Amino acid sequence: MSSPEEQAFRLLTEYSNGFMVSQVLFAACELGVFDLLAEAPEPLGAAAVAARLGTSSHGTELLLDTCVSLKLLQVETKTGKALYQNTELSSTYLVRASPKCQGNMLRYLARTTYLCWGHLTQAVRDGRNQYLEAFGVPSDQLFSAIYRSEDERLQFMRGLQDVWSVSGRPVLGAFDLSPFPLICDVGGCSGALAKECTSLYPACRVAVFDTPEVVQTAEKHFSFPEAARISFCAGDFFKDPLPEADLYILARVLHDWTDERCSRLLARIHGACKPGGGVLVIESLLAADGRGPLTAQLYSLNMLVQTEGRERTPAQYRALLAAAGFRHVQCRRTGGLYDAILA
Numbered sequence: 455m456s457s458p459e460e461q462a463f464r465l466l467t468e469y470s471n472g473f474m475v476s477q478v479l480f481a482a483c484e485l486g487v488f489d490l491l492a493e494a495p496e497p498l499g500a501a502a503v504a505a506r507l508g509t510s511s512h513g514t515e516l517l518l519d520t521c522v523s524l525k526l527l528q529v530e531t532k533t534g535k536a537l538y539q540n541t542e543l544s545s546t547y548l549v550r551a552s553p554k555c556q557g558n559m560l561r562y563l564a565r566t567t568y569l570c571w572g573h574l575t576q577a578v579r580d581g582r583n584q585y586l587e588a589f590g591v592p593s594d595q596l597f598s599a600i601y602r603s604e605d606e607r608l609q610f611m612r613g614l615q616d617v618w619s620v621s622g623r624p625v626l627g628a629f630d631l632s633p634f635p636l637i638c639d640v641g642g643c644s645g646a647l648a649k650e651c652t653s654l655y656p657a658c659r660v661a662v663f664d665t666p667e668v669v670q671t672a673e674k675h676f677s678f679p680e681a682a683r684i685s686f687c688a689g690d691f692f693k694d695p696l697p698e699a700d701l702y703i704l705a706r707v708l709h710d711w712t713d714e715r716c717s718r719l720l721a722r723i724h725g726a727c728k729p730g731g732g733v734l735v736i737e738s739l740l741a742a743d744g745r746g747p748l749t750a751q752l753y754s755l756n757m758l759v760q761t762e763g764r765e766r767t768p769a770q771y772r773a774l775l776a777a778a779g780f781r782h783v784q785c786r787r788t789g790g791l792y793d794a795i796l797a
């Protein structure tokens with residue numbers, strides 16, 4: 455049994471090494487370890503993995519064994535040789551061929567988010583995002599910084615779509631949306647949530663509203679099996695008319711913006727609503743006192759380093775919605791990463 459002092463030191467070490475854990479995950483994904491093991495007809499040794507990935511045998515062995523400790527891989531020893539294969543976790547979320555693969559998001563976190571977090575201290579000092587420090591781009595127009603190249607826009611769009619294969623149904627099913635046959639997903643990006651929506655509600659149609667560049671990229675690079683029920687509409691949600699709809703969805707949009715900008719957007723949506731219409735806000739909700747859950751707090755700090763916004767408590771969303779004229783505000787926590795508020 456370790457002493458309280460040793461336990462505290464262990465906790466501190468765990469925290470300070472947290473970034474190493476992320477990097478093991480990012481590197482294994484980037485090198486294609488999980489895809490290789492998924493495609494191999496049988497478990498592979500470190501030398502075989504290194505040969506097929508073109509990596510060093512020393513580094514590969516260290517990486518694979520660390521992945522075992524993180525439960526990303528499992529190992530069995532046969533005639534003195536360690537053979538590796540994917541665990542259920544990696545097969546489900548890290549293999550490219552899996553419908554729930556989160557690989558695009560991990561790539562975005564590794565290549566963009568991680569670099570912004572390297573400037574967290576400065577972000578706390580300044581109270582603003584760190585695109586200038588991390589990438590040398592000004593961020594007075596937030597999405598010009600986020601979409602600083604065509605490649606970066608595609609990475610962002612691919613990354614953001616991943617979570618909806620896992621969390622889409624819980625958030626869209628938190629309320630019965632079947633009374634809303636025409637839905638507009640405002641800031642709907644690649645249409646990933648729209649796809650989940652048309653699959654969960656077979657009678658609904660979804661118009662995805664986003665910037666002209668995003669709409670163009672979505673139409674060029676993303677496929678739509680339900681194309682007849684998903685349409686795209688390009689514009690600026692702070693200025694241009696919004697498409698007609700029974701329900702407007704705002705998923706991970708309000709958390710990008712200050713209260714003032716959120717109020718402006720919500721007032722525009724309220725103005726576009728028909729009687730009986732509504733808005734569904736999908737965000738990661740903070741606890742009532744703002745002190746948890748840890749994931750939502752980390753997301754809020756992420757908003758500090760990458761956007762102009764923050765995560766909010768249910769009361770903060772209620773106040774924004776009420777000020778824009780919405781009534782009958784209901785919050786549902788899903789138990790997953792994202793929660794739903796219908797107003």
Ligand SMILES: C[S@@+](CC[C@H](N)C(=O)[O-])C[C@H]1O[C@@H](n2cnc3c(N)ncnc32)[C@H](O)[C@@H]1O
Binds near residue numbers: 668
């Ligand atoms: C954080 S992303 C969320 C995307 C998507 N709703 C999701 O949850 O995956 C914010 C989205 O808002 C869009 N957006 C930002 N500013 C916009 C504007 N002025 N007009 C229209 N869309 C905008 C972005 O292009 C992006 O797709």
